[in-house]
Amino acid sequence: MLIGPEFDAVLRREAQRWLTIRTNDGQLPISSNDLLDFEVEGRPFRLMDAQRGIRKPRELSSAFSIRTVYTVEGKERPYADEVGPDGLLRYKWRGDDPDHAENRALRAAMTEEAPLIWFFGVAPGVYKPIYPVYLLWEEPEQHQFVIDADVARGLVSQGDQITEQVRRYIIRQTKQRLHQPVFRATVLRAYETRCAVCALRHSELLDAAHIVPDSDEAGIASVRNGLAMCKIHHAAYDSSVLGIRPDLVVEIRADLLEEIDGPMLEHGLKGRHGQRLMALPKVRAERPDADLLEERYARFRSAG
Structure with missing residues (x-):
């Protein structure tokens, strides 16, 4: 040995x-x-x-x-x-x-x-x-x-005067290596590895979406500022194609509701309009924060 x-x-x-x-x-x-x-x-x-x-x-x-x-x-x-x-x-x-x-x-x-x-x-x-x-x-x-x-x-090194550029680099890289993986694991666990919007269960196709981006002051690294989402709905949420009201109802941007395209738009997006989220944490303290949802929903409305 x-x-x-x-x-x-x-x-x-x-x-x-x-x-x-x-x-x-x-x-x-x-x-x-x-x-x-x-x-x-x-x-x-x-x-x-x-x-x-x-x-x-x-x-x-x-x-x-x-x-x-x-x-x-x-x-x-x-x-x-x-x-x-x-x-x-x-x-x-x-x-x-x-x-x-x-x-x-x-x-x-x-x-x-x-x-x-x-x-x-x-x-x-x-x-x-x-x-x-x-x-x-x-x-x-x-x-x-x-x-x-x-x-x-x-x-x-200890005692160094760290420049703002280096400090920003350290924070960005630390978020990628520590905070984001921990945030993802916490959010997916709370949502039982299901997309909040469509209930898809494949972990490799799921992300932990921030309600308020972590670059904002209010974008806390907390499960209450997170939603488990499949990659399609996460992208739609980040680009304000999809919004979530504080009462947990999904909305799709008005111009897309008039658009005609393939089955993903028809069923994956337009079909969710007006529907409540399909997955939420069982623990009430881990559910989305209403104030953060309100802030993000206001951005969605202004983008439309």
Whole structure:
């Protein structure tokens, strides 16, 4: 059996490869039970600590994975992992003691530049794995590490004066690598992998559509600002061909209702006009926010 740095490298590589296969190249979240199927060198190995936020196996010299628990909509997470003014994410210490074993494990991972797996909760016991992520530096006064979704390594260093152009780049790339996959997994899970407009169930044909775009101040990364949509209805929604009223009724732009075309326009779009959404989250707190729908519907009306 491999030991030391050789085992560390094999474990991290094989774990990421296995997760890529099991999540259909990142398209699907994974349950904590399914994570127990992972094996390395023919023996079971836990990828995530079920009780703690930081997994530091005894076989390794540093942390292997971190976890952010799922929090019910409207409630605060126990640890506030936030974005700093430089656009980089922060991951909080375990407690207030800098010498806590888990904080030492993170510090070692930072020193070794070890790739971590970030298990981000999208439902109770269900996670979206983000990997690789790296710890860039520590901010002891704030009890936190600066964490990077493999975007800023080699681009910024502690104490740098980051230009606005670099900050925008980091934020944009982090959204693509972390926020958007987590948002998609959360929204599709809430809608039970069904298009809100037509109830299509094929996950590979579904997107998580923002009600108010995430580029807007009101475009929060919350399931209440999301709708599961097939790619056709998502494109129609984004281009204001399709609108959704605050009472959850679909409208199609007036000029298209007069147009004659093939079956997709006739049945896929015009046929949905005046109909209620076909899929909604069962949990009321995860349903679309009426104020956000109202704001987006006003844009649809003005575009028509």
